[in-house]
Amino acid sequence: MRLRPLGPYVRANVAWRCECMDCGAKVAPTLNNVVRGRVKGCEHCGRERANAAKLAAATEKALADLDKAGWFPLEAYRGANKSWTSRHRACGTVSAPTISNIRRGHGCKTCAARQASDMSRRREAERAVADMRKRGFEPLTDYPGRSTEPWSSYCLTCGKESQPRLGNVRRGSGCRHCADNAATDVEEAVAAFEARHLKPLVPFPGTHQPWRSRCMRCGNYVSPKLTHVRSGLSKGCRYCSGLGPTDPDVAAANMRTAGAEPCEAFPGYNLPWPCTCLTCGNAIAPRYGNVRNRGRACRICAGWPDLAAPALVYVVIHHGLGAVKVGVTSLEARTDRIDSHRRRGWDVVNTVKTPTGSIAYQIENEVITHLEKDLSLEPYLVPADMPQGGATETFALEAVSSSEMWEIVERFAAAYGGKTVQGRHLLAARARRARTFSAEHAVEVMVAAGLEPLEDFPGSSKPWKCRCTRCDAIVYPRHNNVDQRGGGCKPCGDAQRGLAQRVPVEIAEATLCAAGRIPLEPYPGFTSVPWKSKCDQCDTVSSPTLSRVKSKGRCCRRCSFANRC
Numbered sequence: 001m002r003l004r005p006l007g008p009y010v011r012a013n014v015a016w017r018c019e020c021m022d023c024g025a026k027v028a029p030t031l032n033n034v035v036r037g038r039v040k041g042c043e044h045c046g047r048e049r050a051n052a053a054k055l056a057a058a059t060e061k062a063l064a065d066l067d068k069a070g071w072f073p074l075e076a077y078r079g080a081n082k083s084w085t086s087r088h089r090a091c092g093t094v095s096a097p098t099i100s101n102i103r104r105g106h107g108c109k110t111c112a113a114r115q116a117s118d119m120s121r122r123r124e125a126e127r128a129v130a131d132m133r134k135r136g137f138e139p140l141t142d143y144p145g146r147s148t149e150p151w152s153s154y155c156l157t158c159g160k161e162s163q164p165r166l167g168n169v170r171r172g173s174g175c176r177h178c179a180d181n182a183a184t185d186v187e188e189a190v191a192a193f194e195a196r197h198l199k200p201l202v203p204f205p206g207t208h209q210p211w212r213s214r215c216m217r218c219g220n221y222v223s224p225k226l227t228h229v230r231s232g233l234s235k236g237c238r239y240c241s242g243l244g245p246t247d248p249d250v251a252a253a254n255m256r257t258a259g260a261e262p263c264e265a266f267p268g269y270n271l272p273w274p275c276t277c278l279t280c281g282n283a284i285a286p287r288y289g290n291v292r293n294r295g296r297a298c299r300i301c302a303g304w305p306d307l308a309a310p311a312l313v314y315v316v317i318h319h320g321l322g323a324v325k326v327g328v329t330s331l332e333a334r335t336d337r338i339d340s341h342r343r344r345g346w347d348v349v350n351t352v353k354t355p356t357g358s359i360a361y362q363i364e365n366e367v368i369t370h371l372e373k374d375l376s377l378e379p380y381l382v383p384a385d386m387p388q389g390g391a392t393e394t395f396a397l398e399a400v401s402s403s404e405m406w407e408i409v410e411r412f413a414a415a416y417g418g419k420t421v422q423g424r425h426l427l428a429a430r431a432r433r434a435r436t437f438s439a440e441h442a443v444e445v446m447v448a449a450g451l452e453p454l455e456d457f458p459g460s461s462k463p464w465k466c467r468c469t470r471c472d473a474i475v476y477p478r479h480n481n482v483d484q485r486g487g488g489c490k491p492c493g494d495a496q497r498g499l500a501q502r503v504p505v506e507i508a509e510a511t512l513c514a515a516g517r518i519p520l521e522p523y524p525g526f527t528s529v530p531w532k533s534k535c536d537q538c539d540t541v542s543s544p545t546l547s548r549v550k551s552k553g554r555c556c557r558r559c560s561f562a563n564r565c
């Protein structure tokens with residue numbers, strides 16, 4: 001007992017304030033309790049000695065329980081409810097469980113996750129084997145783990161071996177050897193061709209045989225196979241898709257109709273063709289495919305301010321559509337091309353500034369030629385996906401990422417002295433903000449956009465009461481939005497966007513079924529409206545939009561989790 005009195009002694013049954021010489025704590029025992037042995041010193045030191053004795057007694061049992069559960073301690077035991085840093089012998093994971101949780105049956109989280117993953121894989125393998133046998137296949141090897149991998153099996157009908165994919169089997173595909181000899185419904189075959197705007201000219205020859213047909217859009221004669229049309233390998237008419245041979249005389253006549261005189265022989269459908277504009281006399285090099293789609297050949301006559309003015313080559317990305325795009329915009333244009341993409345969900349990856357617009361177009365042409373010829377890529381989106389234009393310069397993110405696209409642009413731009421512009425095209429924005437407009441010029445801009453002003457010019461950034469000359473609606477657009485962003489009548493714009501989002505019911509249902517989903521309600525009419533359907537593999541019901549199904553595929557979280565595991 002090591003206590004030092006801090007005050008005078010009063011009497012034996014009165015608390016006597018003291019200080020512990022071991023821990024420094026202040027205590028107040030009575031002399032009677034100390035003499036009779038009721039108090040053996042500092043209560044704080046006594047409590048610590050008692051806890052240490054209990055901990056020593058419990059340590060041996062705790063070590064035994066920890067070892068029995070498969071853990072190796074990395075620090076001293078501190079208590080049943082205290083974290084105890086240990087290493088699991090089975091997997092080597094270092095964690096800090098409490099011995100109380102271990103005694104309740106809790107184990108290693110890493111091992112538990114692996115066991116759950118293994119169980120999920122076993123269940124998925126059992127379902128896969130059951131689905132294969134249901135479709136008449138007997139697997140020869142274990143489940144490869146993914147529904148998109150070939151799986152060696154033999155057909156229970158013909159006995160021949162093949163390598164079907166589980167995903168195709170679940171969507172209704174069968175043995176290819178039996179399919180070669182199976183009869184196909186002629187009406188279904190004709191319907192599949194008519195959906196691609198093809199009119200068969202001869203009796204149905206077979207699923208894997210060329211079928212002579214005529215394109216109802218361009219009038220050319222083609223012979224695609226039904227199996228290619230059904231699988232999407234063939235787009236129908238190869239002339240309309242730009243893959244078929246084009247008559248050079250017909251191409252030259254179409255170029256003259258579009259206002260350009262060819263200077264060289266026809267190079268190809270998607271290659272630059274040196275020409276002279278019949279309107280402005282400038283030397284141009286449009287692609288024949290772009291001229292056919294747009295109906296014009298000269299960019300200057302179409303509204304480009306000046307090919308000698310500085311320009312930007314930009315790369316934008318749309319995660320929802322799964323596409324990346326390269327494009328060109330002028331620093332002196334009235335409308336901001338990048339802003340028009342941003343308003344529709346595109347994000348700017350980066351931009352590079354060029355001394356002239358001609359160089360910018362040359363860089364864009366070289367980049368697209370490299371992607372199409374050297375990397376064998378095709379334009380990804382269709383005009384309906386991009387009402388603002390530019391679908392022919394888009395490519396799938398699965399084929400080329402945004403960083404890879406930007407590296408290609410930088411490589412070609414370096415040969416022309418292009419400089420990367422960090423940020424969001426600040427030079428173009430500053431150039432447009434520096435311009436001033438008179439009231440007369442502002443009225444001309446509004447009239448050109450189909451708007452009739454009903455009051456005096458209030459200013460570029462203030463609402464201006466106007467009447468739309470197309471729908472007679474009273475609207476209040478801002479002059480800046482009309483002049484710089486191509487704005488106009490909001491009701492007309494909403495109607496155009498609605499039409500752009502509409503997809504025929506037959507195509508919508510075919511797209512949904514091809515992605516592995518079964519519709520449970522009629523098509524809502526728009527690609528951005530949720531459409532209730534169920535997965536044909538696990539029967540999970542959800543409501544993805546058609547646009548998400550087109551970009552992401554099946555859109556089933558349960559199947560995605562099972563494939564990841």
